[in-house]
Amino acid sequence: MNFAAILDSAKERLLETLQLPLLIEFLLLAAAMSVLMIQAFFPLFSRRRMTWIVILSFGFLLVLSLLPIVRVINTESLVNVFGTSYRLDPWTMTFRSFFLLAGLGVCLLALPWVEHQQENAGEYLSLLILAVLAMVLCAGVADFTMLFVTLEFLTITSYVLVGIQRRNPLSLEAGIKYLIVGATASAMMVYGITLIFGMTGTLQFEAIDTFLRAGNAGSPMIKFGLLLVLSGLGFKIAAFPFHWWVPDVYQGAPLPTVALLSTGSKAAGFVLMIRVLHDAFQPMAEFWQPILGLLAAATILYGSLAALTQNNLKRLLGYSSISHSGVMMLGLAAGTIFGQQALIFYLYAYLFGVLLVICPMALWETPSSQHEISEYSGLRDKSPWLAAAMMVGLVSLAGIPPLIGFFGKFLLLIAILEQQLYGLAVILLIGVGASLYYYLRVIRALYFARGDIGSHPVPALHQKVILGALIALTFFFGLCQEPLWRQASAQWLDWFS
Amino acid sequence: MVLLNIIIWLPILAGIFLLGTPLKNPAWIRRFALLVSVIPVALALFLFLRLRQGHAPEIQNRLWVESIGLGYSLGVSRISILLVVLASLVGMCAVLVSFRTEQRPKEFFGLLLLMVGGISGAFSSLDLFFFYAFHEFALIPTFLLVGFWGGPERRQAAIKMTLFLGVGSLVLLLGLLGLYLKSGAHPTFYIPSLIEHYRSSPLNDLDQQILFGILFLGFGTLVAVVPFHIWAPDGYAEAPPAAAMLHAGVLKTFGIYGLMLTAIPMLPEGYSAFRYPMGCFGVLTILYAGYVALRQSDLNRMLGYSSVSHMGYAFLALAAGTPVAQEGVVVLMLAHGLSAALGFAVAGFSYSQAKTREMPVLGGLAKKMPAAATLFSMAALAGCGLPGLGNFVAELLIFIGSFKIFPVLTALAVWGVVISSTYLIRAIKAVFLGPVKDNGREVRDMTWMERLPCFVLAAVLVWIGFLPRSISDVHGSHPPENPKQWAQTRDPSGTPSL
Known part of the structure; x- marks a missing residue:
């Protein structure tokens, strides 16, 4: 066998x-297990190095998930x-690429946290990977069994991360708190x-869709069941009136977890909502659209109103995260494909904004930090770098061009x-107007107030590079929206080829 | 359209460079900022002269986000080229006026350049998205400049400005999106296509009136029409002179320009329903802000109210809509921009010397700073409408043009000239004439470097006063007599040439 033939067969392999369907999912699982094993058998392995390995593997998987060959599927x-x-x-x-990007961002911010965390660093990292795996699985859910399993998978890993x-x-x-709330939501x-299974006789989304199209969309039991399912998902995305766990959990949880909850976990809730509403309950759009509209409002x-008076930055982020959830629900309330695409774009925008705000917080954190705005x-x-990154993040979250x-x-x-x-x-x-005010309060503290801050770690060069890259991306995608919009609207098939 | 891109992006890129560079030497930073701010002036003048010679305006139109009809489109009409020239000119003067800034010069000049680039971008965009985004982009540095480099009450002023202008722009965004969404099966953001579309298939009357109302509210807040003017006097009083010059002089007129570019040609029925209210708002702004200016003891606040008041004339003229009045709006935007910039520049200088803006405590400064006194008097007399200066031409055209349509309102508006003469001449007397008081003992006059930008502004003001034809004679398509036909006589293939 000559060399070229070997090369050819290797290439084919x-x-x-x-093109294996669940390649990335299995690689994620393998990564999580390896981190656990390394932690168990080599307890002296440097945590810092391990975090870098996880970051690199997320980066690798992200690139892999964006490769056209991995993404090209026969759409028919x-x-x-x-x-x-x-x-x-x-x-x-x-969504898979989105979740991998979120995982990458959260790991970057976990870097300083893992370093001064005394114990559990390995477990934390492997749970983080598992949580991302759960989210990735949420993206492709096509029946209610799978929905429940992936959601529980995500929720249980999140309990520990919190x-x-x-x-x-x-x-x-x-x-x-998160455990009790999550359990209640799951029960509902x-x-x-x-109820839905009892009325329709199936758990599959497509079958439910067919069943409803056959003229059964009016059944009150199905409506009630759908409401309960939406409530359960409402907890995940922190929609009113299932939002009340958010401020406490955000305040108590470690910063990387906060970032994960507010970006990845929320996005997982939204992708499940899209799946349920769009794949299964589209014929009942007239029923759920106004409800979602009211809930969004x-x-x-x-x-927005609760965020106006917060003095703790983590709680402020919590309330503003509620408000952003409402904004994203508008995309669902519109009930169009365009609305859902806009929602996905917004998720990306929100991810960048949250990372830009939380990254400096994580770098600035000391063991005694309470994260009061003062x-x-x-x-x-x-530290002009941290302040600039945080300001860009807040301004982007407030929604000011060209970010x-x-x-x-x-x-x-x-x-x-x-x-x-x-x-x-x-x-x-109104929400945007209020957000201008409460984000501005933070910016005022960052830039206009004088405070005695005490001694804090100074960001290292690679951290400055990360912050700089995030700022640059926030500007770049704010001005050249086309690549991200194509990604969000799933129009990439013709774009890469 | 390379030139237009350079005019916009050179200051922006240079601003970003300044904000990020580790360079520390203030002398180099100043020289760099000055160099970068001079180039757009030259290029804008070149474009203006080309248009004046009768070259057709060039347009750049590149699709940006194709699926929603968003494009990056630039182009200048005979009105917007004047505003681009004004923006770069006032920008250059603002850099010169604050040449000796000692507090963080790198950030100061960086933000100033960002603002200049954003303003030029807003005035030369032909796409609703970028039209809006550039304006907003120019606002952010304004807030920061007021908040960091402003006077003693800068924080409140900056927050107030941010909230009012932020909410005002959001309302505006709603209106602009309305224009976008109503434009047919394949909505577009490209302004000439929108105008064409609304000309061939106008909206029903109610939709037009609602959209016009929203747009008027949004643009009106940005121009500080009474009662949405609350942010303006405080903001201008506390702003550093450079920011006040650029915002009061140039960026504020974005509202007027926006009404002329979008709302009036696209929504003729909405316009005709809102004509009378718009005129009333204009006269209310002239008189109310004028009366409040009479009561001010703070020099900069008085100038702020004066600037608010002068914008009222523009609304009156837009409401009247006759060609003469419309010509007046164009001259007013330029002349007011120059005189407001001149006024704030000199007031800023006198504050930096005398350490107070309270007029009763000041006095006799003309003995110590004759050049500043002369230049301030020019700005003030321009505000009074003295013949020979640009504002006179503008106000005269507006009064003549509006009298036929709104005789009563115009008669009331003329009273505004009396009011502004009263407070402006009183200000000259209080600050510069009479015996020298305590605050005026340790002051010096402007150096030649400080006089230069003021001379430039004053010279252009006089130029427009004596030769208004030089700016109105560009690409000579005059609008027709009947304001309702504005939308019908546009060059269909090209730039809206108002």
């Missing part, structure tokens, strides 16, 4: 491997896995699923105006 026959309970369609792939600092009473409190959801108003007074004088956050709000506004939901548009503007 590689292509075959790359969607790839079904595990029977019909999981399917790989363009949106699964879009309460991992077991010597910190706040963290424990947060963990227990199971009840809802049973209440969520925006509640989150602790950040005059940050500009101590990426603006374009997200812009798309959502188009989506709801297109459907003539003028009331919701006004509510959105």
Whole structure:
């Protein structure tokens, strides 16, 4: 056998491997297990090095997930896995890349935290990977069994990620609160699923869709079941009135977990909502659209009003996260494909904004930090880099051009105006106006106030590079929205080739 | 359209470079900022002269986000080229006026350049998205400049400005998106196509009126029309002179320009329904802000109210809509920009010397700083409408043009000239004439370097006063007599040439 033939067959093998349907999912699982094993058998292995390895593997998987060869699927026959309970369609792939990006970002911010964390670093990292795996699985859910399993997978890993600092009473409190709330939500959801199963006789989304299209959309029991399922998902995305765990959990949880909850976990809730509402309950759109609209309005108003008076930055992020959830729900309330695409773009924008705000917090954190806004007074004088990154993040979250956050709000506004939901548009503007005020308070503390800050770690060069790259991306995608918009609207198939 | 891109992006890129560079030497930073701010002036003048010679305006139109009809489109009409020239000119003067800034010069000049680039971008965009985004982009440095480099009450002023202008722009965004979404099956953000579309298939009357109302509210807040003017006097009083010059002089007129570019040509029925209210708001702004200016003891606040008041004339003229009045709006935007910039520049200088802005405590400064006194008097007399200066031409055109349509409102508006003469001449007397008081003992006059930008502004003001034809004679398409036909006589293939 000559060399060229070996090369050819190797290439063929590689292509075959790359096109395996769940390649990335299995690689994630392998990574999580390896981290656990390393932790167990080599307890002296440097935590810092391990975090870097995890970061690199997330980066590798992200690139892999963006490769055209991995993403090209035959759109006519969607790839079904595990029977019909999981399917790989363009949106699964879009969300998969999003979750890997979120995992990468959260790991970058976990770097300083893991270093001064005394114990559990290895477990934390492997749970983080498992949580990302759970989210990735959420993206392709095609029946209610799979939905429940992936959601529980995600929720249970999140409990531990929230309460991992077991010597910190706040963290424990947060963990227990999250556990109780999560369990209640799961219970409601199971009840809802049973009702739906009882009425329709199936758990598969497509079958439910067919069943409803056959003229059964009016059944009150199905409506009740759907409401319960939506409530269960509402806990995940922190929608009003299932939002009340957010501030406490955000305050108690470690910063990387906060970032994961507010970006990845929320996005997982949204992708499940899209799957349920779009794949299964589209025929009942007239029923759920107004409900989602009302909930979105209440969520925006509640989150914005409560955020106005917060003095703790983590709680402020919590309330503003509620308000952002409301804004994203508008994309669902619009009930169009465009609305869902706008929602996905907004998720990206929100991810960048949250990372830019939380990264400096993580770098600035000391064991005694409470993250009161006053602790950040005059940050500009101590560390202009951190202050600049945080300001760009806050301004982007507030939605001011030319940053990426603006374009997200812009798309959502188009989506709801297109459907003539003028009331919701006004509510959105009220929310944005309020967010200008509460984000501005933080910026004022960062830049205008003078404070005695005490001694804090100084960001190292590689951290400055990371912050700089995030700032640059926030500007770049704010001005050249096309690549990200294509990614969000799953139009990449023709773009890469 | 390389030139237009350079005019916009050179200051922005240079600003980002300044904000990020580790360079420390203030002398180099100043020289760099000055160099970068001079180039756009030259290029804008070159473009203006080309248009004046009758070259057709060039347009750049590149699709940006294809699936939603968003493009990056630039192009200048005979009105917007004047505003781009004004923006770069005032930008250069603002750099010169604050040449000796000692507090963090790198950040100061960086933000100033960002602002200049953003303003030029807003005035030369032909795409609703970038039109809006550039304006907002120019606002952020304004807030930061006021908040960091402003006077004693800078924080409140900056927060107030941010909230008012932020909410105002959001309302504006709602209106602009309305224009976008109503434009047919394949909505577009490209302004000439929008104008064409709304000309061939206008919206129904109610939609037009609602959209016009929203746009008027949004643009009105940005121009500080009474009662949405609350942010302006405080903001201008506390702002550093450079920021006040650029915002009061140039960026504020974005609202007027926006109404002329979008709302009026696209929504003729909405316009005709809002004409009378718009005129009333204009006269209210002239008179109310004028009366409040009479009561001010703080020199900069008075100038702020004066600037608010002068914008009222523009609304009156837009409401009247006759060609003469419209010509007046164009001249007013330029002349007000120059005179407001001149006023704030000199007031900033006198504050930096006398350490107070309270007029009753000041006095007799003309003896110590004759050059500053002369230049301030020029700005003030321009505000009074003295013949020979640009504002006179503008106000005269506006009064003549509006009288036929709104005789009563115009008669009331003329009263505004009396009011502004009263407070401006009183200000000259209080600050510069009479015996020298305590605060005026340790002051010096402007150096030649400080006089230079003021001379430039004053010279252009006089130029427009004597030769208004030089700016109105560009690409000579005059709008027709009937304001309702504005939308019908645009060059369909090209730039909206108002």
